[in-house]
Amino acid sequence: MSKQSILAAVRANKPADRPLPELPTYTPDPENDLAVFTASLGSSKGKVIPASTLDDYLREQFPDAKVIASTVPEVTGNVDLDAIKEPLELALVDVAIIGAQFAVAENGAMWVSERESIIRVLPFITQHLILIVEGDIVPTMHEAYRKIKIDDTGFGVFIAGPSKTADIEQSLVIGAHGPRSLAVVIK
Secondary structure, eight states: OOHHHHHHHHHHTOOOOOOOOOOOOOOOOGGGHHHHHHHHHHHTTOEEOOGGGHHHHHHHHOTTOOOEEEOSTTSOOSSOGGGOOSGGGGTTOSEEEEEESEEETTTTEEEEEHHHHSSTTHHHHSSEEEEEEOSOEESSHHHHHHHOOHHHHSOEEEEOSSOEEEOTTOOEEETSSSOSEEEEEEO
């Protein structure tokens, strides 16, 4: 069979055009963005905690934490991030507290740039992650992408819940490839 006859057969068997399906739209509701964000984050196994209880949360949830890395002034860690030469030196971090520039209501994600994480691997290598959202909550990812200024930092990531993976049998494993938990403080 020649190339031309194969292409002719493919063209002859082209299915009829069908209209694209309607996509659901998210209607922004600034007065309800925190509630939408909280619900979205919860569905990803993350949780929002009040800023006033951050110290209590750390003591109660992580009483055995020996290595705490913090990139925010609200919490003092016991790791000198400026002294880290190799990312592997952070392998034993129990809890990392990192700032996030803003949050996204529709999917519970937060934008963390290299400016906030200081060391790129930190939000991924820690056992437990706490993000402190410094900015506002935008309603959609469309708005989020408009806010990002990647040229300013060179690296950034959306984080939406702790690490999770599932197999074909639908067994969900939390923390398999990154943090086992995620808590978020909205300032």
